[in-house]
Amino acid sequence: xxxxxxxxxxxxxxxxxxxxxxxxxxxxxxxxxxxxxxxxxxxxxxxxxxxxxxxxxxxxxxxxxxxxxxxxxxxxxxxxxxxxxxxxxxxxxxxxxxxxxxxxxxxxxxxxxxxxxxxxxxxxxxxxxxxxxxxxxxxxxxxxxxxxxxxxxxxxxxxxxxxxxxxxxxxxxxxxxxxxxxxxxxxxxxxxxxxxxxxxxxxxxxxxxxxxxxxxxxxxxxxxxxxxxxxxxxxxxxxxxxxxxxxxxxxxxxxxxxxxxxxxxxxxxxxxxxxxxxxxxxxxxxxxxxxxxxxxxxxxxxxxxxxxxxxxxxxxxxxxxxxxxxxxxxxxxxxxxxxxxxxxxxxxxxxxxxxxxxxxxxxxxxxxxxxxxxxxxxxxxxxxxxxxxxxxxxxxxxxxxxxxxxxxxxxxxxxxxxxxxxxxxxxxxxxxxxxxxxxxxxxxxxxxxxxxxxxxxxxxxxxxxxxxxxxxxxxxxxxxxxxxxxxxxxxxxxxxxxxxxxxxxxxxxxxx
Numbered sequence: 001x002x003x004x005x006x007x008x009x010x011x012x013x014x015x016x017x018x019x020x021x022x023x024x025x026x027x028x029x030x031x032x033x034x035x036x037x038x039x040x041x042x043x044x045x046x047x048x049x050x051x052x053x054x055x056x057x058x059x060x061x062x063x064x065x066x067x068x069x070x071x072x073x074x075x076x077x078x079x080x081x082x083x084x085x086x087x088x089x090x091x092x093x094x095x096x097x098x099x100x101x102x103x104x105x106x107x108x109x110x111x112x113x114x115x116x117x118x119x120x121x122x123x124x125x126x127x128x129x130x131x132x133x134x135x136x137x138x139x140x141x142x143x144x145x146x147x148x149x150x151x152x153x154x155x156x157x158x159x160x161x162x163x164x165x166x167x168x169x170x171x172x173x174x175x176x177x178x179x180x181x182x183x184x185x186x187x188x189x190x191x192x193x194x195x196x197x198x199x200x201x202x203x204x205x206x207x208x209x210x211x212x213x214x215x216x217x218x219x220x221x222x223x224x225x226x227x228x229x230x231x232x233x234x235x236x237x238x239x240x241x242x243x244x245x246x247x248x249x250x251x252x253x254x255x256x257x258x259x260x261x262x263x264x265x266x267x268x269x270x271x272x273x274x275x276x277x278x279x280x281x282x283x284x285x286x287x288x289x290x291x292x293x294x295x296x297x298x299x300x301x302x303x304x305x306x307x308x309x310x311x312x313x314x315x316x317x318x319x320x321x322x323x324x325x326x327x328x329x330x331x332x333x334x335x336x337x338x339x340x341x342x343x344x345x346x347x348x349x350x351x352x353x354x355x356x357x358x359x360x361x362x363x364x365x366x367x368x369x370x371x372x373x374x375x376x377x378x379x380x381x382x383x384x385x386x387x388x389x390x391x392x393x394x395x396x397x398x399x400x401x402x403x404x405x406x407x408x409x410x411x412x413x414x415x416x417x418x419x420x421x422x423x424x425x426x427x428x429x430x431x432x433x434x435x436x437x438x439x440x441x442x443x444x445x446x447x448x449x450x451x452x453x454x455x456x457x458x459x460x461x462x463x464x465x466x467x468x469x470x471x472x473x474x475x476x477x478x479x480x481x482x483x484x485x486x487x488x489x490x491x492x493x494x495x496x497x498x499x500x501x502x503x504x505x506x507x508x509x510x511x512x
Contacts, residue, residue: 017165046251046265067228098138113251113252147205166203256401262349355411362420378433450491454490457487
């Protein structure tokens with residue numbers, strides 16, 4: 001299946017998920033704002049949700065898909081079924097034990113995750129209670145991720161991309177019920193996360209049964225395939241989930257500043273949209289594509305496939321980065337500024353979003369580069385890069401946080417991401433997995449120039465935004481829609497003067 005076409009499918013369902021995610025966050029912002037209650041929920045929810053992003057969008061998929069894909073490509077249906085069954089059992093037992101241990105020692109783990117909360121005993125006690133309800137979600141995440149990875153190996157990406165919709169809809173319903181029935185928001189939202197995880201797993205099980213994809217359970221679990229998986233997964237857990245680990249580190253540090261966790265959370269939600277639609281979508285479908293080509297296709301064919309993927313990622317990622325930077329305040333104001341979320345919250349959240357936008361292209365490149373290593377089952381370079389990156393991000397975050405407050409955290413995350421991309425490029429070239437050719441520099445330069453011109457256009461609009469909004473009778477949404485749509489049109493008009501980016505050429509690639 002064509003990588004870009006599969007990416008469009010994944011992006012479509014991901015975009016639906018993000019729309020419901022924004023509705024969820026709008027309601028959370030309205031009812032909880034950026035205060036103590038919001039901070040508690042975001043910390044409690046981020047703990048298992050970080051594992052969800054690492055598993056479903058990274059580690060488990062990166063380690064599982066290359067091995068499973070090669071087994072089904074070689075028509076080893078019996079072996080692939082045993083391999084999947086063994087992984088299912090290992091993860092179910094392991095995560096159950098992890099959940100049991102963390103449930104018992106939850107105060108200790110929360111003291112590490114949110115050390116700034118310890119000074120307020122009531123706040124910390126509430127955090128521990130809510131975290132204990134939510135954390136079993138980890139078990140459901142793990143086994144659901146295995147089912148999703150199996151479907152991805154068969155080039156069935158729609159359901160795995162659509163699964164978060166269930167979580168978002170469940171939380172939306174819970175927020176509305178809690179608001180109108182005067183139920184405790186934190187407790188009700190926490191239990192709704194568990195309900196959503198259960199529904200996701202049931203749905204995946206039904207789909208696998210309908211497609212006649214089954215697990216085979218055997219007593220001989222520790223096979224050569226499991227050894228290969230363990231080697232890949234141990235490295236992938238750090239490298240594939242690098243951004244999420246860095247965000248978790250940021251949460252720990254931000255807990256010392258009231259409201260900072262909420263500012264970073266809402267900013268993260270906005271820039272995660274283009275990251276999911278471009279980086280995660282392409283990275284997810286690129287892995288099985290390269291894994292199946294390694295034995296049959298030449299280096300040059302694989303290299304061109306990666307290059308084309310990168311080029312079309314730049315086509316969307318660079319203008320998205322410029323656009324988010326220019327319109328950050330308008331985006332945050334429109335999405336979240338209501339109820340408990342005031343103008344001060346908008347100002348601080350938009351500052352964080354601007355700084356995250358500097359690293360957006362790097363975040364996307366990391367999502368595309370990482371699967372290349374795992375398709376070749378070469379995990380060590382990504383492990384080294386991950387360790388270096390985490391150290392740089394942690395040190396930089398602490399130093400900047402002490403000097404300039406919470407805005408230092410997105411700066412550190414963006415800087416460390418670009419360092420990670422440079423290191424990945426070095427190792428990819430060193431092992432002859434991918435080498436940047438000269439032919440990619442001209443189109444990237446054209447993308448950058450067109451994006452810069454689009455940025456200046458957006459600056460002009462934002463400079464006179466108050467005049468435009470007054471003319472539109474305070475309809476901020478109309479102004480933002482006009483700004484986004486007109487800037488996209490301008491960008492593609494500018495870009496279309498270069499042949500590979502003409503509409504007809506783009507259409508050919510997506511339909512190929």
